[in-house]
Amino acid sequence: MxxxxxxxxxxxxxxxxxxxxxxxxxxxxxxxxxxxxxxxxxxxxxxxxxxxxxxxxxxxxxxxxxxxxxxxxxxxxxxxxxxxxxxxxxxxxxxxxxKVPRIHDITTDLDNPPAFSAATIAARGEASNPLDRAAPADLAEQQRAAYPDVDTLTVDRQPGKVYEAALETARDMGWEILASTPETGTIEATATTRVMNFRDDIAIRVTEAGEGAHVDVRSVSRVGESDLGANANRIRTYLHVLRQKLAQD
Incomplete structure (x- = not known):
């Protein structure tokens, strides 16, 4: 024994x-x-x-x-x-x-998601998930049900200042900046996960909204059907840090 x-x-x-x-x-x-x-x-x-x-x-x-x-x-x-x-x-x-839907393309603007231009097939790889948001057919409905809090950030600041803060925040997050165009208020970046080295693509758009600005973010996994909630969490964290940065200015 x-x-x-x-x-x-x-x-x-x-x-x-x-x-x-x-x-x-x-x-x-x-x-x-x-x-x-x-x-x-x-x-x-x-x-x-x-x-x-x-x-x-x-x-x-x-x-x-x-x-x-x-x-x-x-x-x-x-x-x-x-x-x-x-x-x-x-x-x-x-x-x-x-506990989350099997989707991997999350955006704050379901009607007009920020677009990608720098994240090409050559950069992302031919086997990467497409960026057309065509599948699943009810992608927007699934996101809305699972992540109702992921929404456009509206701030009472001049768009140019918001754009500068948005770009600085993206860098602070450790993302690789692929493109930044102040004239159009757009930023494209890539985030790499620490352990598995997964790469996700991010598009940020700052637009004028009356006397303030709207900030929209889109985060897309290059591989996998489900992102396990990672993209929504990334957007939440980014917008939270951006709010704090703008509050300090």
Whole structure:
């Protein structure tokens, strides 16, 4: 019994290490474009499953070692922590993704979304998602239902000043600026996610609105059917930071 308990804890730790290795391989493979993003994403889900199994095995091993008062407690704790470390972030992303529609093109202006010109096929890649917002057919309705708060920002400031603040905010967000045209009030940029190195394209438009200005933002994922809510969150964060910047001026 004691020997079995020790083996269970050790097996849980080895399973956790396997999950961590698979997680690292998927991240590295996607970052350096060694594997297709779809394969990398499926690999992440599989790594999370293995991590969950490792956590369960380690938890069982921990209970048995404590009951038997034999060696293996530290091994079981290490396996439990390692398994959860792999499973928790991926699992959280999967749960978050299940709560949002499978769309990847989000804009504050559903009737007249900011357009792209600098984000060409050559720059984005031929396999990238299209920018025509043609699919799904009810894209606008799905966005409106899921993200009713993603809307045009109206500010009581001179459009030129707002444009300068909008451009500065985009740079502060760490985005790569592809084009900035003050004459038309447009900005195009690319955001790169930290872990998986996914690239999303962003279009910003500042227009005159009476004595103030409207700011519209559009964020589009290059790959994947669902963005797991990332584009809406990016727009929310950007507009929040922009509001704070304009309030300080």
């Amino acid at each position: 004691d020997q079995q308990s020790s083996r269970l804890a050790a097996f849980g730790l080895r399973t956790g290490i396997l999950a961590l290795i698979l997680l690292a391989l998927c991240i590295i493979g996607n970052r350096f474009e060694l594997v297709h993003f779809g394969l990398a994403v499926r690999g992440l889900a599989f790594a999370a499953l293995i991590g969950l199994i490792a956590a369960l095995l380690s938890a069982a091993g921990l209970v048995r070692t404590l009951v038997s008062n034999r060696r293996g407690t530290r091994t079981a704790i290490a396996g439990l922590v390692l398994g959860l470390l792999v499973a928790a972030p991926v699992g959280q992303a999967i749960i978050a993704g299940s």
